[in-house]
Amino acid sequence: EAGVAQSPRYKIIEKRQSVAFWCNPISGHATLYWYQQILGQGPKLLIQFQNNGVVDDSQLPKDRFSAERLKGVDSTLKIQPAKLEDSAVYLCASRPQGIRTEAFFGQGTRLTVV
Amino acid sequence: AQSVTQPDIHITVSEGASLELRCNYSYGATPYLFWYVQSPGQGLQLLLKYFSGDTLVQGIKGFEAEFKRSQSSFNLRKPSVHWSDAAEYFCAVGTTTSGTYKYIFGTGTRLKVLA
Numbered sequence: 001e002a003g004v005a006q007s008p009r010y011k012i013i014e015k016r017q018s019v020a021f022w023c024n025p026i027s028g029h030a031t032l033y034w035y036q037q038i039l040g041q042g043p044k045l046l047i048q049f050q051n052n053g054v055v056d057d058s059q060l061p062k063d064r065f066s067a068e069r070l071k072g073v074d075s076t077l078k079i080q081p082a083k084l085e086d087s088a089v090y091l092c093a094s095r096p097q098g099i100r101t102e103a104f105f106g107q108g109t110r111l112t113v114v
Numbered sequence: 115a116q117s118v119t120q121p122d123i124h125i126t127v128s129e130g131a132s133l134e135l136r137c138n139y140s141y142g143a144t145p146y147l148f149w150y151v152q153s154p155g156q157g158l159q160l161l162l163k164y165f166s167g168d169t170l171v172q173g174i175k176g177f178e179a180e181f182k183r184s185q186s187s188f189n190l191r192k193p194s195v196h197w198s199d200a201a202e203y204f205c206a207v208g209t210t211t212s213g214t215y216k217y218i219f220g221t222g223t224r225l226k227v228l229a
Contacts, residue, residue: 004157033216042118042204042219043158055214091157093217099210100165102148103217105157 002026004106006092012112018080021109025073025094032069033103034077035091043091049075082113116141116209120220127195128228135190135223137205146208147188148217149179153201161203164188175199200227 005024013019025032030051035043046065048056051072060067064083069075079086089110093103119138127133139145146165150158162173169181179190188205205220 006157031215035219040221042120042221044219045216048214048216050214056216093158095215099208099215100146102160102163102208105150105159107155107157110155 004092004094004104006090006106006109008109009107010110010112012114013082015084015113016081018078019082019111020076020078021090021092021111023075023077023092023106025075025092026096026104029094029096029104030072031095031097032075033091033093033095034067034075035093037089037091037108039088046077046090079111082111084113087111087113116207116211116218118205118207118218118220120203120205120223122223123221124224124226126226126228129197130194133190133192133195133199133225135203135205135225137188137190137220138186139188139205139207140186141207141209143210145188147179147181148206148208149173149177149188149190150204150206150219151175151201152204152222158204161190195225195227197227197229200225 032049034046037043047060047067049069052069067077089108091108093105095103117140148163149161202222202224204222206217
């Protein structure tokens with residue numbers, strides 16, 4: 001079974017530039033999460049999709065971050081404009097239906113803003 | 115509010131020694147608990163999970179964890195550590211809020227293994 005795919009693996013941009021990350025979840029997983037992991041910290045939830053609808057974006061800085069999940073499959077996370085403090089690893093995860101399930105994570109995209 | 119605390123930021127053990135990583139959670143209902151491991155440059159890999167039943171759960175790579183409701187703890191253990199176990203370990207709780215299910219992570223414990 002293929003895992004969660006993310007691209008790119010690494011990205012370096014200057015502050016005020018824009019950047020986009022892509023995620024392809026495990027086939028059939030209805031729930032998709034984007035987490036931000038700052039160095040030395042645990043992952044923090046940015047946004048959660050159920051199929052193609054947003055169910056939780058309370059921690060997403062909506063003035064600069066946006067995300068979409070078209071057709072309930074792939075998802076993109078965008079930052080525009082980026083700030084230095086956005087430097088982090090962005091993790092995508094998906095989960096099958098049911099409460100007694102775990103999230104499956106991709107390898108992440110490491111973003112460095114200079 | 116739900117939270118997960120991992121009190122040890124760094125732990126160093128010698129290869130072959132036993133290991134215990136601590137995790138305490140705060141959650142009003144029955145918790146669903148997880149331990150994930152993250153090697154450098156990698157995503158998170160599930161080690162083990164607890165939903166209900168036997169409070170001692172076995173995971174991959176020889177790890178086990180014990181759920182203690184009275185102490186709100188879910189500590190991870192391994193009897194004999196291997197050099198390849200050096201990584202960062204995250205405890206997480208699965209929570210249901212307003213019909214949505216999400217995971218809250220601790221800040222992680224970085225494990226160093228001495229040869």
